[in-house]
Amino acid sequence: MEVSNDKEYIYSSTELDCDEGRIIEEVKAGSRESIPDPDAWLDEDLRRNIILTSVDWVLDWARRSSLWTAICYPACCGMEWMATLSPRFDASRFGMEIMRASPRQADLMITAGTLTWKMAPNVRRIYHQMPEPKWVIAMGACGISGGIFRSSYNVVPGYNKIIPVDVYVPGCPPRPEALIYGIQMLQKKINKAKAVPDLSELPNPLKKGKKV
Amino acid sequence: MIVALPAKEIISQLSDKFPGVIEEAGQDSVLVKSDSLPAVAEHLKTAAGFKFDYLNYITAVDYYQYFEVVYQMTSLEHNHSAILKVRCHTRDNPTVPSLIGIYQGADFQEREIYDLMGITFEGHPNLKRIFLWEGFDGHPLRKDWNQ
Structure with missing residues (x-):
């Protein structure tokens, strides 16, 4: 039987598919090791000798009190996050309710759900589009380790393979x-x-001797 | 309610028009020869007693000795459904004729089977991977596939 080719325009180009495949393979090859959690600075206190308490306090207060979340919900944990936003659980009591469709306006990424390798380059791009300072919460078993799909051929075993994660929330899915x-x-x-940056690491003009 | 049309009825009408294409018949399913599949499907879609105008799904099963491709279609006019099956006995390059000229909805499902099971649909205008990416090694739903 003859198959008409007049609807060819509805199909994506093979060239684009090959590009996509190449990018995915690159991401996969570069994600063998987990990215360490970005919390080395938590025990910086003792090392620092100049402390700008008030400035730090104001900046930290401002940052923690208005977490703007980028919309990045690949799977079912997104439902629990929607419930969290809704009046019953009401995340706005704590200043966490604002959602942004553009990652450029967000500073928090809640990775709600299973991530496939095909989606991984896009999620990493969303993360890179967010301005500093930015934080990531890995939500649910799949976000932490790949969950029940960990040994599958197409699932990223944990978001920390592709982006640094600050907080892990276990559960399948976690309750609001x-x-x-x-x-x-x-x-x-x-x-x-x-x-405020660590001033002790800057060169000190009053100190004699070799520069460190 | 949609009821399954007994395979006996389908066979009794098909065997007159297409002698020798039916290999085997279950209670509700008919196994036909793979090269006559488009003609049989066309007949089932257009013949007055059948009118199977809606393709529910296509899927494939790996039985080690052979692959089986399963089609379920429904007639929205007569409210009955039927299951067609074809087999291909080779593992290297199993081939089944495409139904995209008869059912438009076969397009993505045939691509899915090609992607995950590695069955080539002859005559498909855009047979390439749909879930996995270009460059993925092998077809993961085959029983002998290993990561």
């Missing part, structure tokens, strides 16, 4: 209370951040 608790943990973590 757990998610709110996770965001509160993140707020506590942000509270410890030193927004």
